[in-house]
Each structure stands twice: as C-alpha cells, then as structure tokens.
Amino acid sequence: MNGYGSSTYPDGFYPQVNPQGFKxxxxxxxxxxxxxx
Amino acid sequence: xHKRIFSSVFVYxxxxxxxxxxxxxxxxxxxxxxxVHGFVSQGFIYxxxxxxxxxxxxxGSAAFTDFGLNMSSQVTDKLRIGxxxxxxNLGPLGQYHPSLDWAVAEYRFKSWLGVxxxxxxxxxxxxxxxxxxxxxxxxxxxxxxxxxxxLRDAAIxxxxxxxxxxxxxxxxxxxxxxxxxxxxxRDSLYSGYPYLASQFGIYYSRIDGLQYGCDLRWDTxxxxxxxxxxxxxxxxxxxxxxxxxxxxxxxxxxxxxxAKADWTNQFYGEYVLGKLRIDSEYRRYLSDQIISTLALxxxxxxxxxxxxxxxxxxxxxxxxxxxxxxxxxxxxxGALAAVSPNKTDTGLPANHIYDKVITAWVDLDxxxxxxxxxxx
Numbered sequence: 001m002n003g004y005g006s007s008t009y010p011d012g013f014y015p016q017v018n019p020q021g022f023k024x025x026x027x028x029x030x031x032x033x034x035x036x037x
Numbered sequence: 038x039h040k041r042i043f044s045s046v047f048v049y050x051x052x053x054x055x056x057x058x059x060x061x062x063x064x065x066x067x068x069x070x071x072x073v074h075g076f077v078s079q080g081f082i083y084x085x086x087x088x089x090x091x092x093x094x095x096x097g098s099a100a101f102t103d104f105g106l107n108m109s110s111q112v113t114d115k116l117r118i119g120x121x122x123x124x125x126n127l128g129p130l131g132q133y134h135p136s137l138d139w140a141v142a143e144y145r146f147k148s149w150l151g152v153x154x155x156x157x158x159x160x161x162x163x164x165x166x167x168x169x170x171x172x173x174x175x176x177x178x179x180x181x182x183x184x185x186x187x188l189r190d191a192a193i194x195x196x197x198x199x200x201x202x203x204x205x206x207x208x209x210x211x212x213x214x215x216x217x218x219x220x221x222x223r224d225s226l227y228s229g230y231p232y233l234a235s236q237f238g239i240y241y242s243r244i245d246g247l248q249y250g251c252d253l254r255w256d257t258x259x260x261x262x263x264x265x266x267x268x269x270x271x272x273x274x275x276x277x278x279x280x281x282x283x284x285x286x287x288x289x290x291x292x293x294x295x296a297k298a299d300w301t302n303q304f305y306g307e308y309v310l311g312k313l314r315i316d317s318e319y320r321r322y323l324s325d326q327i328i329s330t331l332a333l334x335x336x337x338x339x340x341x342x343x344x345x346x347x348x349x350x351x352x353x354x355x356x357x358x359x360x361x362x363x364x365x366x367x368x369x370x371g372a373l374a375a376v377s378p379n380k381t382d383t384g385l386p387a388n389h390i391y392d393k394v395i396t397a398w399v400d401l402d403x404x405x406x407x408x409x410x411x412x413x
Contacts, residue, residue: 001412003386004087006365007236009337010187010229011390016236017088017128024386027085028094028412032101032177034078035405036170037062 001026069110077104078171090186091128091232102126105138105169117143120155123169123190130187132227138169139194149202158194160216160252161267162303162318165192175314175347175357175398177408182341182363182390183303183320187229195220195248212256214265219249222273238280239292246273250301261309271299279330290330297334298325312349316359318342332372339365353400363390 004022005011013022063072080101084094092098102125109119120140125131139158145151158166164179168189171177178186197220204213224230224244231241254265273296278289305318319342326335345359364383383389396410 001390001392003363003389003391005363005390006337006367006380006388008233008335008367009339009365010233011185011339011363011365012090012181012187013087013390014091014187014229014233014236016232017091017093022386023086025085026087026089026412028089028410029083030080030177030408030410030412031082032078032080032171032410033405033407034076034171036076036172037074037404 001028066110069112071108071110073106073108075104075106076169076171078102080177091130091229093128098128100126100128103131103169107138115145117141117145119143121169125189127186129232130227130229131190131225134225134227136190136225147202149204151201153199153201154197156194156196157199157218157220159192159218159222159248159250159269160199161192161250161269161301162320163305163307163316168193171408172406175355175408176345176359176394176396177410180318180341180343180345180359180361180394181392182343182361183318185229187232190225190228191222191230191244195222197221197248209258211258214254214256215251217251219247222246222248222271224273238289239277240279240289241275241277241292243277244273244275246271246296248273254305263307265305267301267303267305269301269303271301272296273299292330294326294328294330296324296326298323312355314347315345317344327371333374333377334370335377336368336370337365338367339363347396347398355398357394357396357398359394361390361392361394364388 002025004013007015063070081099082092082094082101083097088094092100105121105123107119107121111117121138122135123138124133124135126133137156139156141153141155141157143151143153160166164184167173168184197218199216199218201216206213222245226241248271250269252267254263256263275294277292279292280289281287301320301322303318303320308315322339324337341363343359343361345357347355347357349355365388366383367380369377369379380388393413394410396408399407401407
C-alpha cells in the first residue's frame, strides 16, 4: 500500500498502534479461513 | 473474560464440530420452516512496516475473528422475517461484544412494491449490506477505500424502514430495482471511529442519529451487467467526555459533536460473464462536522474507487485482483483552526492509500474455504 491515510479518519492505519509514526509503504499478507452453513 | 471464553468455545465448536453443526440448517416452528445459517471466520495478517487494522500486524496477528448466526422464515407468501446476531474481535475493536446485526420483517405487496421494518441492512453500493458474507466473494477483505473494516458495524444497518421493489421494463430493457430508506443509526462503541478518537482523549458514550437514503440499480439488457447508484444522508451526533487538554489532572469535560452536512454518494457497476466477474465502484463521503467542545469545524472529504476482477479457474479455485485508490482531505475552521493545519495535498502519503491486491480463494469443501491475499 502506498500511503497510510489520515490520523483523523478510521481508514486502516491507526496512530495508537503506530506510536513511532508511519512509513510511506506497507505490504500485507492476509490468510483467512471461513466456515459457513 | 467470559465473553472471550464463550467466543473461543463457539469458534472451536464451529471449526472442529463443523460437520455436525452444518447439517442443522432448518427446523419447524408453528408449522413454518425456520432456516438457520451461520458463519465463522478466522484471519491472520502480517504487514511489512506499519501496523494495520488496529492489530500488531508487523509481528503477525491472528486477532481477527468474526462470526454470525441468523434465522429466517417465510411466514406467508408475502411476509418474511429474520434476524442475525454478530460478534467479532479485530485487535481492540469488537472485543466480542455481541450485536444484533439485523432483524427484519419484510412484506412484499407486489414485485414492484415491498416494505421492510426493524433493524434493516443499509443498501449502499454493491457490498455494504453483505459485508459479513465472505463466501459470496473472492477477496478476504473488501476494498478498504470504500469498505473500511473498522467501520463495518457503523455502516451495516439502520433502525427504521425501507420501501423497495423491482420494475421490469418493457421491450426487454432489463429490471430496475429501487430502495428508499429512513431510520436511526447507532454505532458500536467498539468500532473504529471511537477507537481512533481515543487518541485525542475523546471517549464516546453515544454516537447516533438520523440516516436516510436511496439506491437505484439497473440490471441491464446486456446479460450480466448491473449498474447503479446510492445516496445516503446522515445527521449523526456524538456525545461523551474529553480529557482536559490544558489541565489533564482536572478531570474530563463533556464532549459533543454534530454535523452540518454528512452524505455519501456511491456509483457502481458489475459485470458477470461465465466464470469472470468484474466490479468497479466509486464513493465520495463528505462530512462537515462541528465539534462544539473545541469550537472547531472539520470538513472531511473522502474519495475512493476500485476496479476488481475475479475468475474461477477451477471448481474449487478462484483468483482475483483489484486496484484501489483512496484520498482524504481535512479542512479546519473555528476558534482552534490555527492549531489544526489543513490537509489538502492528496499526493502526500498522509492523505492517500493506493493498494494493489491479488487473492487466491480455495474452497476446501462446500462449507469451508481459505483465502490467501497479498496487498502491495
């Protein structure tokens, strides 16, 4: 991801969990498993 | 603690006793068939640098669980009732506080006229009302430019009523479907917005207000092509407390905020051709917010769009990819505007998120799937 959005809108990057500040780019790997019936 | 234990047990039972649970999909009550459906999902996210979605993802985090259970019944030919309970834990969000996702009575007078009442899922674009139904789509996460995971429980439903219907047009001009709604929105206090605000010492006791809007979509004569648009207006206020910024030891101040304007426009298209599905949506959200306690006005302008494609390569494997862009600007006014600089340059990383995603979706069986998604 290029950018980290605003610290005043909940767009995914939250200052509370990034107290050291943000870096401009982020790569992410998501693994998700679901059961449905 | 008890909620965590209960939720953990629920998740365990769903995963490990799934074969038993999955058979029980309907029962009879007062001579009516009641259908039971549910889902449970568990995610793991690892990020290279910044932590994402409130979790400690730079170390790898599995604090990403949600599940829901719904029941519905067709009481008569025209009357249907149903409800869904939902719970989640996403980092510090949700915290396994169960919520009523939706609970609806729906009466269809004619194909072109129906009414719904209760806690009704809000129709906004292609996916707002089906955010919890992972099994319907290829991607593990919906494009965050339009469907931020942290705001799921703020956007999902309103307490009120809808009128809706399908109008079949002559000369094979397709089907026009409309929905108009009005109601009351009430946010979970364990959602992304209250969590974000806590960094400023704001602790909400309530976020709620009027929500009304409409959606119009056209299932066009070109087989598989759907286009549409949604509009949502809101008048949401927030109340709570604010830590005293001048003298933190003096206790908290009452806090309130409201909106002079709060609206969303969304336009979308979907094309399905055999095993191929292409979606695209654009959303603009504008909020002109008055924060009374701080004599501050904040105009937030959010714009996002994405284009996605997904293709079912084999019976149990689908691949998908999307490109998404999100920009945000904030302009401040009022007495404290001097200490809140405007943020209007969307070229800065603090005012945008652009992401490219690729996903593999594997159906292990009819009820169980796994998705692997990379985001750059």
